[in-house]
Amino acid sequence: NAGVMQNPRHLVRRRGQEARLRCSPMKGHSHVYWYRQLPEEGLKFMVYLQKENIIDESGMPKERFSAEFPKEGPSILRIQQVVRGDSAAYFCASSPGYGTDTQYFGPGTRLTVL
Amino acid sequence: KNQVEQSPQSLIILEGKNCTLQCNYTVSPFSNLRWYKQDTGRGPVSLTIMTFSENTKSNGRYTATLDADTKQSSLHITASQLSDSASYICVVSRSGGSYIPTFGRGTSLIVHP
Numbered sequence: 001n002a003g004v005m006q007n008p009r010h011l012v013r014r015r016g017q018e019a020r021l022r023c024s025p026m027k028g029h030s031h032v033y034w035y036r037q038l039p040e041e042g043l044k045f046m047v048y049l050q051k052e053n054i055i056d057e058s059g060m061p062k063e064r065f066s067a068e069f070p071k072e073g074p075s076i077l078r079i080q081q082v083v084r085g086d087s088a089a090y091f092c093a094s095s096p097g098y099g100t101d102t103q104y105f106g107p108g109t110r111l112t113v114l
Numbered sequence: 115k116n117q118v119e120q121s122p123q124s125l126i127i128l129e130g131k132n133c134t135l136q137c138n139y140t141v142s143p144f145s146n147l148r149w150y151k152q153d154t155g156r157g158p159v160s161l162t163i164m165t166f167s168e169n170t171k172s173n174g175r176y177t178a179t180l181d182a183d184t185k186q187s188s189l190h191i192t193a194s195q196l197s198d199s200a201s202y203i204c205v206v207s208r209s210g211g212s213y214i215p216t217f218g219r220g221t222s223l224i225v226h227p
Contacts, residue, residue: 004157042203042219042220044217045216045217048214059214093157102148102163103215104160105157107156108157
C-alpha cells in the first residue's frame with residue numbers, strides 16, 4: 001500500500017507562470033488536505049477536499065489559488081500567476097475519514113518562484 | 115484566537131538523554147491533539163493522537179501527555195537516538211465541522227553523539 005504521493009517534488013517557476021501540484025492519496029482514502037509551509041514556519045492549513053467536493057477552503061488565498069479532487073485521478077493544487085511569496089513547501093495529507101482519523105502526509109512539493 | 119504554542123523553539127541534547135517538549139493551546143472547542151515528527155525535507159509523520167478523555171499515550175520511546183483542563187501537552191522522549199533529530203510538531207483540531215487543525219511551529223531537536 002503506497003503512501004501519499006506528490007509530484008513534482010521540486011518545481012521552479014518564473015513570476016507570472018502557473019504552478020500545478022499533484023497529490024495521490026493513500027489507497028482507500030477519500031479525504032485530502034493541502035498545507036503550506038514557509039521557511040522557518042509551521043504548516044498552515046489551506047483546503048480540505050473530499051472526492052469532487054471542497055469541504056473547507058478557509059485557509060486558501062481568495063485569488064490565484066484553486067484546488068480540486070476529481071472523481072478519478074489525483075488532487076490538484078493550482079497556483080496562477082505565481083509571485084515570489086508563493087515559494088514554499090506544499091504538503092498534501094490524506095485520511096480515510098475525518099475527525100480523529102490520522103492524516104498521512106506526502107513528501108511535499110517545494111515550489112521556487114524566480 | 116485558536117493558537118498552538120510550542121517550547122522550546124530548539125533543543126540540543128546528547129545521545130541517550132531524555133527530553134520533554136511542551137505544547138500549550140487555546141484551540142476551542144477541542145477535538146484532539148496530535149504530535150508529529152518531521153524530518154528535514156520530508157512530510158510529518160504521526161507519533162500520537164489523544165482525545166479529550168485520554169491523558170497519556172505512548173509510542174515506543176515517545177510518551178505524550180494531555181491536560182485538557184490547563185490546555186497543555188508534553189512529548190517525552192526517552193533514551194534519545196541520533197535518528198530522533200527532527201522537528202516535533204503539536205497539532206490541535208477543533209470539533210464540529212471539518213476538524214481543521216492548527217499547527218504549532220514545532221520544536222527543532224538535535225541529538226548529538
